[in-house]
Amino acid sequence: xxxxxxxxxxxxxxxxxxxxxxxxxxxxxxxxxxxxxxxxxxxxxxxxxxxxxxxxxxxxxxxxxxxxxxxxxxxxxxxxxxxxxxxxxxxxxxxxxxxxxxxxxxxxxxxxxxxxxxxxxxxxxxxxxxxxxxxxxxxxxxxxxxxxxxxxxxxxxxxxxxxxxxxxxxxxxxxxxxxxxxxxxxxxxxxxxxxxxxxxxxxxxxxxxxxxxxxxxxxxxxxxxxxxxxxxxxxxxxxxxxxxxxxxxxxxxxxxxxxxxxx
Amino acid sequence: xxxxxxxxxxxxxxxxxxxxxxxxxxxxxxxxxxxxxxxxxxxxxxxxxxxxxxxxxxxxxxxxxxxxxxxxxxxxxxxxxxxxxxxxxxxxxxxxxxxxxxxxxxxxxxxxxxxxxxxxxxxxxxxxxxxxxxxxxxxxxxxxxxxxxxxxxxxxxxxxxxxxxxxxxxxxxxxxxxxxxxxxxxxxxxxxxxxxxxxxxxxxxxxxxxxxxxxxxxxxxxxxxxxx
Numbered sequence: 001x002x003x004x005x006x007x008x009x010x011x012x013x014x015x016x017x018x019x020x021x022x023x024x025x026x027x028x029x030x031x032x033x034x035x036x037x038x039x040x041x042x043x044x045x046x047x048x049x050x051x052x053x054x055x056x057x058x059x060x061x062x063x064x065x066x067x068x069x070x071x072x073x074x075x076x077x078x079x080x081x082x083x084x085x086x087x088x089x090x091x092x093x094x095x096x097x098x099x100x101x102x103x104x105x106x107x108x109x110x111x112x113x114x115x116x117x118x119x120x121x122x123x124x125x126x127x128x129x130x131x132x133x134x135x136x137x138x139x140x141x142x143x144x145x146x147x148x149x150x151x152x153x154x155x156x157x158x159x160x161x162x163x164x165x166x167x168x169x170x171x172x173x174x175x176x177x178x179x180x181x182x183x184x185x186x187x188x189x190x191x192x193x194x195x196x197x198x199x200x201x202x203x204x205x206x207x208x209x210x211x212x213x214x215x216x217x218x219x220x221x222x223x224x225x226x227x228x229x230x231x232x233x234x235x236x237x238x239x240x241x242x243x244x245x246x247x248x249x250x251x252x253x254x255x256x257x258x259x260x261x262x263x
Numbered sequence: 264x265x266x267x268x269x270x271x272x273x274x275x276x277x278x279x280x281x282x283x284x285x286x287x288x289x290x291x292x293x294x295x296x297x298x299x300x301x302x303x304x305x306x307x308x309x310x311x312x313x314x315x316x317x318x319x320x321x322x323x324x325x326x327x328x329x330x331x332x333x334x335x336x337x338x339x340x341x342x343x344x345x346x347x348x349x350x351x352x353x354x355x356x357x358x359x360x361x362x363x364x365x366x367x368x369x370x371x372x373x374x375x376x377x378x379x380x381x382x383x384x385x386x387x388x389x390x391x392x393x394x395x396x397x398x399x400x401x402x403x404x405x406x407x408x409x410x411x412x413x414x415x416x417x418x419x420x421x422x423x424x425x426x427x428x429x430x431x432x433x434x435x436x437x438x439x440x441x442x443x444x445x446x447x448x449x450x451x452x453x454x455x456x457x458x459x460x461x462x463x464x465x466x467x468x469x470x471x472x473x474x475x476x477x478x479x480x481x482x483x484x485x486x487x488x489x490x491x
Binding site: 069149 | 433
């Protein structure tokens, strides 16, 4: 079962309003959030006794639940062990092909043309020259046979290879003291991860699955694979990468999924 | 040997206020965890024949179920820890949950089968009650541990390894939920059959005088009688 999200409406504008105003007023928004927690907490106790009454969409309840989710982001960053390796597996356990998942069906995947494709770089990076697939595929590879765990509850073992993200960040002169890395994808998907996860030894920009170039539905020509996050934190069909200190909201965090989503 | 002069009456309720507060906080936490857990389960079922009715679940979509679950976990874990520490530190567990005697257990089961439940004294748990209360606490701890193994199979990989594979941990977490649901069904049914027990968890129940421990002689006698 895929994560059920509303299909893209034809009435939805292609360009979303600028998020800059949110960024500039982050402090004010957080202050409002804090007051909301107190207000919400009072009504929450009473609300939970109302069985069968769906309160999850209620704005005040969402405010509380999202505040707790942000707190859980912090807790997860404290729990995170930067050098602790995820279990790895034997080649014989690898599932081929990997399991597909997106917020749309596999038949709606729009393949990326590897010849014209480029990886754009932006933000706190010294050398922002775009990379072609050929250049990226020529970089030293690291192979990971790791468990992919979906937020829904299923899992499979996959064999991914590609350049180590930390090595790539060093190569392009990224500011490794920045807080976040954001990924923009060919299907308008946006995902972001924290810097400690980006620097984890088992985080790669994957170009191959089971020693073959990744097939179209699974992210050709470039996707992220990290052993320490849920599946949806591993964006496919990456077209741009940004190193930033401004928190980048993501496709799923906007919908209420936990942002850090570490495993 | 206790000198006569230090004996003073110390009256307290059978369910002191902290126990009552923690009990009802736990009731709310269990309600949140099970309702939201069913929502999460429905998104990727373990058994094809089992989907929980949507109206019984908490949260509109999966993400809301997850939000509730990872909110409720703090209430359940912090309150549960406080309860365990309180139970051990004050001697409540030692006083109420042990010893469990075989003869008593057999007798209670026989009586229950004859649909005769003795409950003249609310302050004395029978052997079945003791086993159920200890059992559900152990299940609660296992629920948290298997939950942690599912939530953080990499950061807590040592713990996760104890549960075998990721899906085994999920199954154990599910079975723990099942055990808790069964406990709640029995617990609530019995509380409704003997409403005094329900009232006691609100008002505190009978007053007990800590200063008059049971006569040692009587206890020895009872031990001798109940010995096989």
